[in-house]
Amino acid sequence: MCRMETLVFFFLLCLKNPVQTSGCNLEPSPNHCVCSLRDLQQSERQTFLTCLAATTYELRGGDLSHLGALSNIEPEPQLIDILESLTVRKLIFTDVVVPEALLPGALAFVSYAPLVSALEFVNCTFLRAAQGPASAILGVKVSSLRFHKVTAEPLDDRFDLSPWRSWLGDLENLTISESQVTSIPCKMGAAFTALHLLDVSGNHFQDLSLSSSFCERAFPRLQVLKLSHNHLTSYETVCKSLSHLHRLIHLDLSQNNFLLEVSSFPCTWPESLLIFNLSATGLQYTGRSLPPNVQVLDLSANSILTLSLSNPGLKGLYLSNNRLQAVPSVKGLPRLEVLSLDQNQISRLPSEALQPLTHLRSLKAGLNPYNCSCRQYIKEIQALATQRSLLPDWPHDYICKSPPALENYLLDEVPLSSLQCNKGLVSHGSVVSLLTCLHLLLCWLPT
Numbered sequence: 208m209c210r211m212e213t214l215v216f217f218f219l220l221c222l223k224n225p226v227q228t229s230g231c232n233l234e235p236s237p238n239h240c241v242c243s244l245r246d247l248q249q250s251e252r253q254t255f256l257t258c259l260a261a262t263t264y265e266l267r268g269g270d271l272s273h274l275g276a277l278s279n280i281e282p283e284p285q286l287i288d289i290l291e292s293l294t295v296r297k298l299i300f301t302d303v304v305v306p307e308a309l310l311p312g313a314l315a316f317v318s319y320a321p322l323v324s325a326l327e328f329v330n331c332t333f334l335r336a337a338q339g340p341a342s343a344i345l346g347v348k349v350s351s352l353r354f355h356k357v358t359a360e361p362l363d364d365r366f367d368l369s370p371w372r373s374w375l376g377d378l379e380n381l382t383i384s385e386s387q388v389t390s391i392p393c394k395m396g397a398a399f400t401a402l403h404l405l406d407v408s409g410n411h412f413q414d415l416s417l418s419s420s421f422c423e424r425a426f427p428r429l430q431v432l433k434l435s436h437n438h439l440t441s442y443e444t445v446c447k448s449l450s451h452l453h454r455l456i457h458l459d460l461s462q463n464n465f466l467l468e469v470s471s472f473p474c475t476w477p478e479s480l481l482i483f484n485l486s487a488t489g490l491q492y493t494g495r496s497l498p499p500n501v502q503v504l505d506l507s508a509n510s511i512l513t514l515s516l517s518n519p520g521l522k523g524l525y526l527s528n529n530r531l532q533a534v535p536s537v538k539g540l541p542r543l544e545v546l547s548l549d550q551n552q553i554s555r556l557p558s559e560a561l562q563p564l565t566h567l568r569s570l571k572a573g574l575n576p577y578n579c580s581c582r583q584y585i586k587e588i589q590a591l592a593t594q595r596s597l598l599p600d601w602p603h604d605y606i607c608k609s610p611p612a613l614e615n616y617l618l619d620e621v622p623l624s625s626l627q628c629n630k631g632l633v634s635h636g637s638v639v640s641l642l643t644c645l646h647l648l649l650c651w652l653p654t
């Protein structure tokens with residue numbers, strides 16, 4: 208059978224005669240076997256034994272268009288025994304031209320290898336099949352399917368779903384990223400009855416195509432949806448299109464550009480939503496409706512100047528790379544555990560501003576233009592770093608911006624003894640209150 212050049216499955220087929228095979232090596236990890244199709248075609252086959260224990264097989268580079276006719280490969284009984292004993296879990300095809308007609312046969316073949324649960328196509332070109340598979344695709348255990356940078360003709364109504372329905376209905380994870388997809392036909396979405404995770408990052412989804420792709424019946428069990436880096440512009444339209452996904456837990460809308468909308472209508476996000484990513488979406492203010500039970504909110508890389516949130520359940524708030532001039536009000540966030548404020552315009556971390564956060568365990572606040580004019584300003588940051596061990600980016604990212612004499616000093620290396628407030632603001636009274644404040648802080652902090 209090796210002689211038949213059924214290259215897609217050469218590694219499976221040729222196991223029957225392991226010493227005869229070729230062009231494969233265990234890179235980049237001992238569990239990951241990479242075989243080059245081109246080498247295989249040219250060179251004499253060398254040993255394949257090195258790859259026997261790998262759990263990931265990757266097949267690279269080649270044109271399988273002449274294999275379209277081999278869509279009904281029935282393995283011999285001997286071969287089935289071998290397939291059933293394989294340890295491979297993931298198959299990856301990289302830089303390959305694949306006729307769609309080959310897929311049903313390929314899947315049938317793979318279904319004999321009991322542990323294969325993930326299939327990936329990276330930078331592959333799919334050639335359109337004249338017709339769909341003759342019979343239903345049954346018994347496929349692949350539950351995770353990934354297409355990255357692939358080219359195919361649009362999956363419009365040409366696609367007859369019925370032979371695929373059984374498998375699609377069992378699929379748990381589907382990724383179609385950076386593949387210029389503009390929409391998913393509603394009836395196709397409806398076939399993914401068990402899908403947990405859908406990642407369509409880096410495509411061309413727009414507000415309108417989103418509502419048709421996520422029609423009422425589509426993806427009824429979806430928990431994770433990644434729509435990062437598409438062409439979405441209306442926050443409210445997106446919300447409306449997705450509001451019926453009552454099991455959605457994690458929504459990634461990062462790297463879209465939500466325009467400022469003058470008149471916006473209210474919309475309610477699913478109550479199930481806990482992780483919400485609005486990183487790099489052009490947001491300037493956050494007066495918009497947020498998921499009511501959100502626990503992790505990523506607002507990094509926007510243009511936010513001020514912020515006032517009230518979300519009693521919020522545990523993680525990411526505000527890196529915005530335009531905040533001061534620590535935002537955190538009174539409405541009693542459960543916050545992780546806060547990032549790095550790369551803003553914050554000049555101080557006053558201890559009283561952070562005091563309400565009794566559950567805080569990590570505060571990233573480096574790369575801000577810190578004011579080192581007063582000893583107190585430095586002390587309060589040091590206290591966070593040393594006593595509460597809160598600052599993961601301390602000390603290397605904490606640099607003085609002012610006064611000019613201390614510019615570019617690490618906060619940790621400023622000679623405190625020589626320091627006093629340059630405006631003489633620290634009068635007797637404020638020194639006393641400062642000491643009282645520090646004293647209270649120290650007593651109150653757990654040691």
Ligand SMILES: *[C@@H]1O[C@H](CO)[C@@H](O)[C@H](O)[C@H]1NC(C)=O
Nearest residue numbers: 269301302303304330331332
């Ligand atoms: C994608 O695959 C084609 C062959 O199918 C190859 O010529 C090209 O270099 C690959 N591109 C990348 C970025 O790997």
Ligand SMILES: *[C@@H]1O[C@H](CO)[C@@H](O)[C@H](O)[C@H]1NC(C)=O
Nearest residue numbers: 324325350351379380403404
């Ligand atoms: C699906 O994706 C999730 C998250 O990436 C992962 O934890 C899970 O193992 C995947 N499931 C399958 C069947 O591959």
Ligand SMILES: *[C@@H]1O[C@H](CO)[C@@H](O)[C@H](O)[C@H]1NC(C)=O
Nearest residue numbers: 435459461462484486503505
């Ligand atoms: C949000 O998305 C950005 C980029 O798209 C990513 O770097 C970041 O890790 C995500 N945040 C969370 C909390 O997952």
Ligand SMILES: *[C@@H]1O[C@H](CO)[C@@H](O)[C@H](O)[C@H]1NC(C)=O
Nearest residue numbers: 554578580581609628630632
């Ligand atoms: C730094 O703090 C001092 C003392 O409060 C103040 O006089 C000064 O204006 C601040 N510098 C900047 C750049 O904010």
